[in-house]
Amino acid sequence: MKFLCDVHISFKVVSFFKGLGHECIHVNEILEGCFTKDAEISRFADQGGYILVSKDSDFKNSFLLDRTPKKLVKINLGNVSNKNLIEILGHREELLRELDLKESFMLEIGGDRESYMD
Template sequence: MRFLCDVHISYKLTKFLISKGFESLHVNEILGKSETKDSELCNFANQNNYVIISKDSDFRDSYFVNQTPKKLIKINLGNISNQALIKIFNDHIETIQKLDSKSNFLLEIDKDEINLIEL
């Protein structure tokens, strides 16, 4: 499974995912780095089978309106510590990993639950 962390996601999550055996990149490592347009990030993720991890609601909107990105984990937790975010991912890693076989999905992570939406 391959992950691509958006600009407002800490490198610490990228490193955590790598430590769990996943391939993970941060937007600051590719394309135009922090200046990369959302559409460019979606195209890169779709073409290379990455799951975008983002706090940006624009990606959620694009998922519903344009069906891109094909695979998205949307963080709906506001200002959360890196440790708390990593703990949430660690607690739900098996659920997240099961999504790898899906061709498209939106996984929303809220304070008390995670919700899977498939088009």
Template sequence: MNFLVDVHLPITLSKFLSNQEGCIAIHVNQILQKWNTTDAEICKYADENDMVVITKDQDFKDSHFVNKTPKKIIRITLGNISNNDLVSVFMKNFFLILQMSSKEAFYLEIGKERITSIG
């Protein structure tokens, strides 16, 4: 499974994901125009490389449902939490994330109260 971690999320998350067996994770700051990469460029890059975009950004959710890009998205709606707590949330839900990855397209939202999946 390949992940592309958006600029507003910590590099710590991409490092954690990269250490999981069979996973590759890249932070947006490592590709294209780094933090200046547009959302459209991120979507295109993710779709071309079969990557799951991990973001806090509502714009990616809107683009997923309206424009069908990015095809695979995990949106974090936890508010401000520590990097360690964010990694813990991913560890706790990693099996679900792996299950979703086999789909051609999906939207997964991880919030404080619940996890919502579509796709």
């Protein structure tokens, strides 16, 4: 799988995905880094086949209205520790593998709820 972590996702998450053998980059490493506009991030993710991991609700809105980014993991956990976020993502690796086969999806991960749509 290929992941693109948005600006508010730690580089520790990038390292975690890489450690599992996945391709993963951070938005700060591409385009204009943290100054990159959301539309450009979505376009980059869609063109490269990346799953965008973000806490930004603008990406959820963009997915619902325009289906971009095509593949989105929306984190709704507030100021969760990196350790806990990595653990939560690790428990969903198999689900992410299944969803990645789809043309388009959004997986929302919240405190006591989780949902996805395609």
